[in-house]
Structure formats: C-alpha cells, structure tokens
Amino acid sequence: MTLVPLIDAKSITMRFGGVTAVRNVNFTLAESELRCLIGPNGAGKSTFFKILTGQLHPTEGRVAFRGTDTTRAEPHEIARLGVGIKTQVPNVFDGLTVFDNVLVAAQRKRTGPTARKIVEEVLERVRLTGIASRLVGQLAHGQRQWVEIATVLSQEPDLILLDEPAAGMNNEEVRRTAELIKEINKTQAVIVVEHDMAFIRMIAKTVTVFAQGAVLVEGNVDAVLSDQRVRDVYLGRTAA
Amino acid sequence: MTLPISPRLISFLVVTALGLAALLIMPMFLDSFSLLQATLFVAVAILALSQAFLWGYAGILSFGQAAFFGIGGYTYAVGVINFGDSTGAIALSMVIPAAVAALLGYFMFYGRISDAYVGVITLTVTTILYELSNSTSGDQYRIGSAQLGGFNGMPGLAPFNLPGQPDQWLDEKGTWYVAMGALLLIYILLRGLLSTWFGRVVVAIRENETRAMLVGYDVRFYKLVAFSISGGIAGLGGCIYAAWGGFVNPSVFALSMSAQAIVSVLVGGIGTLVGAIAGAVIIQALINLSGTQSIIDPSLGIGIILVVFVILVPQGLLPSISALVSKLKPKPAPQRLGHETQEVKP
Numbered sequence: 001m002t003l004v005p006l007i008d009a010k011s012i013t014m015r016f017g018g019v020t021a022v023r024n025v026n027f028t029l030a031e032s033e034l035r036c037l038i039g040p041n042g043a044g045k046s047t048f049f050k051i052l053t054g055q056l057h058p059t060e061g062r063v064a065f066r067g068t069d070t071t072r073a074e075p076h077e078i079a080r081l082g083v084g085i086k087t088q089v090p091n092v093f094d095g096l097t098v099f100d101n102v103l104v105a106a107q108r109k110r111t112g113p114t115a116r117k118i119v120e121e122v123l124e125r126v127r128l129t130g131i132a133s134r135l136v137g138q139l140a141h142g143q144r145q146w147v148e149i150a151t152v153l154s155q156e157p158d159l160i161l162l163d164e165p166a167a168g169m170n171n172e173e174v175r176r177t178a179e180l181i182k183e184i185n186k187t188q189a190v191i192v193v194e195h196d197m198a199f200i201r202m203i204a205k206t207v208t209v210f211a212q213g214a215v216l217v218e219g220n221v222d223a224v225l226s227d228q229r230v231r232d233v234y235l236g237r238t239a240a
Numbered sequence: 241m242t243l244p245i246s247p248r249l250i251s252f253l254v255v256t257a258l259g260l261a262a263l264l265i266m267p268m269f270l271d272s273f274s275l276l277q278a279t280l281f282v283a284v285a286i287l288a289l290s291q292a293f294l295w296g297y298a299g300i301l302s303f304g305q306a307a308f309f310g311i312g313g314y315t316y317a318v319g320v321i322n323f324g325d326s327t328g329a330i331a332l333s334m335v336i337p338a339a340v341a342a343l344l345g346y347f348m349f350y351g352r353i354s355d356a357y358v359g360v361i362t363l364t365v366t367t368i369l370y371e372l373s374n375s376t377s378g379d380q381y382r383i384g385s386a387q388l389g390g391f392n393g394m395p396g397l398a399p400f401n402l403p404g405q406p407d408q409w410l411d412e413k414g415t416w417y418v419a420m421g422a423l424l425l426i427y428i429l430l431r432g433l434l435s436t437w438f439g440r441v442v443v444a445i446r447e448n449e450t451r452a453m454l455v456g457y458d459v460r461f462y463k464l465v466a467f468s469i470s471g472g473i474a475g476l477g478g479c480i481y482a483a484w485g486g487f488v489n490p491s492v493f494a495l496s497m498s499a500q501a502i503v504s505v506l507v508g509g510i511g512t513l514v515g516a517i518a519g520a521v522i523i524q525a526l527i528n529l530s531g532t533q534s535i536i537d538p539s540l541g542i543g544i545i546l547v548v549f550v551i552l553v554p555q556g557l558l559p560s561i562s563a564l565v566s567k568l569k570p571k572p573a574p575q576r577l578g579h580e581t582q583e584v585k586p
Contacts, residue, residue, distance in 0.1 A: 053454060055450070055454075074453070074458070075450075075453040075454055076453045076454075076456050076457055076458045076459070079453070079454055079455055079456035080456045084454070084455070085454055087450075087454075091448060091450055091451045091454070092448065092451060093443075093444050093447035093448050093451060093452075094447055094448070095443070095446075095447045096443065096444065096447060100440065100444075103440065104440055104441060104444040104452070104455065105455040105456075107437045107440070107441075108455055108456045108457065109456075111437070151451070151455065155455055155456065
C-alpha cells in the first residue's frame, strides 16, 4: 500500500507579471512530519506558503492535500481540510479580545461549551490565560504572535504552517516557541519558515532550502546547514 | 455565588426597558400629531439600525440603504393595494428588499470587488432606482392593480390593519405600537444575533478578512447574509414610512435618505446599535426643525452636522459617553479570564 503524502506539490511555478517568485518547486510532506524551510529574503518561502493555503493560485503545477487537489481551492476550503497558518506579520482580529480571537477559530469546528473548553486549554498551553480579556490590538508584537499561534491551534488542523514564529521574540520566548513546536509535532505535521539558524537547530530534522524561488537543497539539518551552496546563498553569492 | 453580569448585558437590558417604556408610555402623553411624528422617527431609526449593523458590525459601508428602504416602501404600497390587507404586504416589504440585497450582494461579494466599489455600486443602484421610479408615470407601469405613478408616486395607501382583518385599520396609536414594537424587536434580534457564533464571525470578518478565511470561514457568504439581513431591515423601515405617510414616491430612493442613515450612524457612534437609533432621532429632529425655517437647507444642515461630528466627536455620541463613564468609574481588579466580546472598534 502506498502512503498518500499529507502535502504533495508538483512543479509549482508562480509568476507575478515578469517576475518568477516560485520556480518549478516539488515538495512533499509526510503525515506528522516537521519540516523547516529556510532561505534568504525573497527566496519564495512565504509565496509558497500562500500557495499551500490558497491565498495564491500557482501559475503552473499542482498541489494536493492528502490526495485532494487544492491547486485552485479557496483559503477557507483548504483551512477546512485541516491546514492552519501563522503568517509572517501577525494576522489577528485586533478589535476582539484574546479569548474571542481564539474562540472564532475554535467554533468553526466545535460548538458551545466544547469550543470554549478548547479555547481555555489552548490559552493555558500558550500562557495567555492571564490576558484573555485584553483587546488584541493593545498587545505587544510578541503577544500578538502568540495569539495567532493560539488561534491556529484552536482550529485543530492536521498541518500547521508557521512563518517566522520566532521573529521579534526574546531568547526565553524563542526557547518556549521551539518547545511548543516540538510538542505540537507529536500530533500534527508542521512546516516552519525561519531565518534564525539557532532556532532551526533546536527543532529541525529535515530542512528544505529555497533560493531564488527554487528548491536548492533538501535533507538532514546538519548536512544542509554545512552545505557550501547554502552558505553561499546566505552570504549573497550566486547558487551553483 | 453571584452571577457575573457584563456591562453589555446591562446596557442591553436598560435599552430594552427604555424602549418598552417608550412603546407603552408615549401614546399616553402625546397627541395624535406628535405620535405620528414619533412614528416617522421610528421609521428612520430602523433605516439607521440597518446601516449600523451593516457598517458597524459587518464592516460593509453601503451608500445605498435608501435603495432597500425605498423597495420596502414600494413593496408595501403595491402589496397593500393588491391584497387589500397590510399583513402580507408588511412581510413582503422585508422579504423583497432582503432578496434584492442578496442578489446584489452575490455579485458584489462573490465577484470579490473591493470595499470602495461596494460603496460605488450601492450608490449607483440607488440612483438607478430613483431614476427608474421617476420614469413610471404611464398607465402601463402597474403591478396588478397598483399604478406606480412616476414622480407623483403612490398616494392614498391604506394604513396597517389588524392581521387578517383588512377592515380593522390601526389608528395613530396602533401604528405606533407596530412601528415601535418592530424597532424594539429588531434591536433585540440584532443584539441576539451578534452574540451568537454567526455574529462573532461577522465581527471577526470586519476585523480581518484574511484571518477569517484562514480559519475556515467563507467570507463572501457571511457578508452576503449580513447584507441581506440589513436590506430586509431597511425595507421594513420603508414599509413603516409608507404606511405612516399613506404614500410613497421616488424621494425614498433619494441620496439624501442614504446620507441620513450614514450620518445617523456617525453621530450615534459606529459599532453600537442604540447609538444609531439616537443618531437617527437627533438628525430627524434637526431636519424637522430646519423645515420650519428657510435660512439653511436641510441637506446642508446634515452636511454641517457630519463635519462637526467628524472633527469634534469622531467616535460618535454613545462611544464617547461610554468612554467618559468608564474614565469616571473606579478601575476594577484585573480579571483572570474574560469571555466578553468587545465589538467596539478601536
């Protein structure tokens, strides 16, 4: 029996006018896998995330989630299939309380007391219980990131995409984030986009490197991070 | 153990009690003319309520609530003439505008046009309806036995009657009970709707459409439903307006009618329902007042009020009063867990 990958993206190309942001990318992710995507700014990582979540439809190629074609699917349809995303810039409901931000996501699947119970559990898990009644628009950047992570968790997705989850966080918060990601990965697949190599080493087993819109190299974290081509793209030299 | 009562629940109960008191007490003290005037205030308050829900909670700025108000008015007129009974006409005056709003909303929201174009399209549709209704003066423009009447409109409409009893017309008091009862009921239903999961999603979409999509909500559908509900409410306002005056003409589609609804919401405060009611009463009172003099044109008066409020009270009356009250109140100890929806925009 062949196992159907959780994500199966084939020959993905995304062009904006004359600019090719993603170039012929092939990417597969297994159930419960944790994958890190790295690459310099403009490498196409966030665009690729937008394609996976339906915010952008690729110019060429095909994306499937558990065998279901999601290439042209709407973002809400992909979310309903079980994909949650924390975006690069905190994407939250500023005018709602922390509790209601998370509740809006939880009530998509659950009703009444069950949804509220999930919210309380998630808030406890990410240590936001103490500020549950605060308006999210009044919170600091780091706290808003946690609210967004809590929102994604309360969706109960099978795949969580985290775009720079450690950005703007202090060392303690980065350590906590790494722990949380590893804990999440016990039950859910996770793809993390991150620049912080120390953070990558904390969590990653397999890393995919993007450069100039294409996959440069993919493999074990230690092998990838010591690869000369990866060092070159991060130092701004042209990839071989 | 004491049950926690949220400030929102208290304000809801206070407003409901005040509305109920107005419903029952005003006929005891007002003469027939004043009660008729109060009924007009209720009709425009319902129109403002439709705008307040759509703009303040769903985040959709329609420049054309007068379109649904007018369709409601004309539907009542056509219905009551054809049926000889107001019962079905009242129901249709909500259903038809809601259906038209749903159709228009389908093309706007599923067509993914931007917010600015929603404003342009609603404005344009209202203008088209204004022109269209003005061009129906021939004998051929009739629906059943109801002649649309072009510029002169449809005069001599029957007032509301007891349900199923077309001979039992309601007097000023009866019309007041129906109109004010409808306003109160709509307020209660909207408050109820906003406290459900549907209301939370609608407010969440106003806050951040992308996030709402990414957690799995079809934003287009929720906007469509909110727009349709708002159209139905505005239609009921138009129905009461037509029954109040016993006539309807193309002026119900006038841009000044849409502007009145928008300014009422701005004056009362975006993000509150009762604020819009208060705003509508204030604006209509000023329009009535300006009718007794010839120094300032009423439309110019509305414009001046708009400018004054935008500069001096940008949040509107109710949020400003509420902010003042909370400043004066001693601060409570920080809560560990709060579940209340904060729907007022920052």
